[in-house]
Amino acid sequence: MIAAVLALRDVRRRYSDGYALDVPSLDVFAGEILGVIGPNGSGKSTLLRILGLLERPDAGQVIVGGRAVDARDALAERRRMATVFQEPLLADASVADNAGLGLRFRGVPAAEAAPRVARWLERLGVAALAGRAARTLSGGEAQRVALARALVLEPEVLLLDEPFSGLDAPTRAALVTDLGAILRADRVTTVLVTHERGEAQALADRVAVLMDGRLRQLDDTARVFYAPVSEEVARFVGVETLVAGRVLGREAGVTAVEVGGRVLEVAAVAAAGARVRVGIRPEDVTLTVAEGARVASSARNALDGTVTRVSASTHATHVLVDVGFPLVAAVTARSVNELGLRPGARVRAVFKASAAHLIPA
Amino acid sequence: MDLLAAGVREALRLLVSGDAEVVAILLLSLQVSGAATLISLVLGIPAGAALALLRFPGRTLVVSAVNAGMGLPPVVVGLFVTLLLWRSGPLGAWEILYTPAAIVLAQAVIAAPIVMGITLAAVQNVPEKFRLQLLALGASRTQMVGVVLREARLPMLAAVMAGFGGIISEIGASMMVGGNIKGQTRTLTTAMVLETGKGNFEVAIALSLLLLVLVFGVNWALTAIQQRRVW
Structure with a gap:
């Protein structure tokens, strides 16, 4: 049995409006792309924030590299991961400065950071924008920069929260293709949260279906799409x-x-x-x-x-x-x-x- | 009308000839209000940022107090600082009443809520989601606040302008805690009141021109930085 790089055990999170997340067990294995799909409001984003140590569960454990950690005091563990969100909020600075932000947080010297940033802007196809002010980018360009600033950190786990949702169809299709190629080439361990089942089908090795805060099915992508365990899951996967x-x-x-x-x-x-x-x-x-x-x-x-x-x-x-x-x-x-x-x-x-x-x- | 024209002529002569007393008053005003602005920034920026980012019971009350404090009447501040610094007062041992230090103290008290209130608004304007994204990139709390303040730097320049502009031109507090002592605590505004009272309109006009030029100059420089958005 391979040890999970990131795992949840008996995680529960409740909100005052009655909405609750309840995940007895979830493992993310090295090198895999795990898709988490479910309708809006099913708890996917909460799940991802808990995985990324950005939010504490009410109960249960987040296990990073085999060790349970508390989100309140987990800067070192948080730095082993990186999250990209639906809305790429960039700092009011140049594209290159934005892409190097995480490296600066980690105290990487500028001389060492610059070539790494340049390489990742190149891989995401936005090298030509390096000197531009981040606020002048289009939505697709900004999301590519946001992906570059996460990938340049070479995170042990890359967490993606609906990274394509804010984009128009052609932009989205191009980005799904480009990102998929990078994730596979580098075998980046990834958790991709999306309400678009097609994105999970295109990118994920395994898929977890989350509905009303509960995992309804977790299996190889083909199994989830071709052998859904319940009518609800079946409907959701098309x-x-x-x-x-x-x-x-x-x-x-x-x-x-x-x-x-x-x-x-x-x-x-x-x-x-x-x-x-x-x-x-x-x-x-x-x-x-x-x-x-x-x-x-x-x-x-x-x-x-x-x-x-x-x-x-x-x-x-x-x-x-x-x-x-x-x-x-x-x-x-x-x-x-x-x-x-x-x-x-x-x-x-x-x-x-x-x-x-x-x-x- | 003659009075005004003669006044402006005399004022220009005083300025061009670099009248020693006028220059001394100008420098003191700049030093005192500059120091007070600095102190208010050092206190007001962290306090305003903390107030914007932290959630605690009674926070709304504190925010309201800060916002009300932005309109603190200088005379009232002057009165209470005088009482504080009075020989028998709590800070009487400092023996700084009727010195420039007392004016600095009073002006810092006036400017601090202005800086704090504008910082609070500027930092609150930076989306909470942006803060989450910084944490998700591995920022420590301190690094996160640093980047957020940098994001808010343009509106926060307004805090500097408003703070400095508010105290360089205030008179109540300077008069009460400084005492308008010639060569020691006489500032542009207190001197203007004195000279106008004495009927020395040309000197008063000279001083008022200086004050206007000063306020405009400082705001112009800061605005240039703000609008150019260079850094």
Whole structure:
């Protein structure tokens, strides 16, 4: 068992408005990127502040490098970490001065700090701004400087609190890519708090789902997204089809589940007769024309149905199909045209046995 | 109108010729008010910053007292400092009543709440989230306060201007605790009252011009720093 670089044990934090955080155990291992996702107000930021020794829990321990520490008297431990927040608040000084702030706090001589600062501004793509006044930067530039001033400290744990939330979509996408590359190349131990599940999916090795102050699931990223443990978690990680079903039995390596009068073939194992919820991610469902020959495909499930709703969003168009139960598919704008997807249209929905996930009802 | 014109002419002559008494009065005023401003900064900045950053019961009351103190009438300060420094008073043993030191003391008492109040407002204006971010970068409490004060440096220059401007031009306290003794505790403002009373308008005008130029000059220099935002 590898020792955690940072851990929480029986941590509780209560606020007067009734909101509470309750985390029996959480470990952050060296070199991993741990995503903490959850809706707004679920306690993610509080959790991160407690991890960063910026706030004391009412009960429980924060363990840094195997030793329990008290946030009131933990300057040395606090200096082993660095946090970047949603809003990059920079000091009224030059970009380079801002990036060197943490090194100055640690008493690193200016001659030694300058090349380190220059290198990190370079890695974050803001070297050209070094001499600029920090207050004149755009939001994206400022966040890159804020990341540089944290990364230049080479923290044992980098804590990120919604670092991309304040940015517009193209800026955010570029920063997620650049930061991901840096974190992986340097194997920076990172805790990333975000309400955008896509960011966690893109960056995290493991994901913790926090809801109402409690950890609902903590597992490898793929497991959380493709095998959520509860309906609530499933909804939050983007499983849009969630329907009640009954397990008929298992045969030839697949489980037959009856849902809304249709029989689905599901890869997951479950006992015959069990009541379950079947979860399917919209991007795992393909729509084709209903008529014609069977589509040659490894997909086990092909259900004909009628389109009941088409809703376009920024990323993809979601199509609700009645196949005996409501099934959501994500399609491209091109498919909407080519297949003539509109309410009333007949389509065939296809998905693999492995795309359907069973949650105990 | 002749009186004014003649007064200005005579005033300019006095200034240009560098009249010994006028120069002495000017220097004393500068020294006394400069020293008092320094003392008020040394006391007022840490106290104002502490008041901005700390939370304790009764804090609102203290903040209100400081804000009220920004408008402390110099005559009232003069009275109480006189009583303090009176031979039989609590600080009578210092024997500084009717010396420049007494004026420095009284003026520091007037300026300190001004400096404190403006510092308090300036530091409070620095977002709490910014302080959290400094701590998250590994700042000690002291380092955090240092950076926050540096962030508030522009509004705090206003504290220097307001403090100095308030006491260089006050008269009540200087008169009461200094006594307007020629060659010892005669300042620009007390001299002006005296000369006006004696009918020496040209001297009074000369002194008032000096005072105006002085106040303007100091504020101009500080404003230049503030607006250029060089450091």
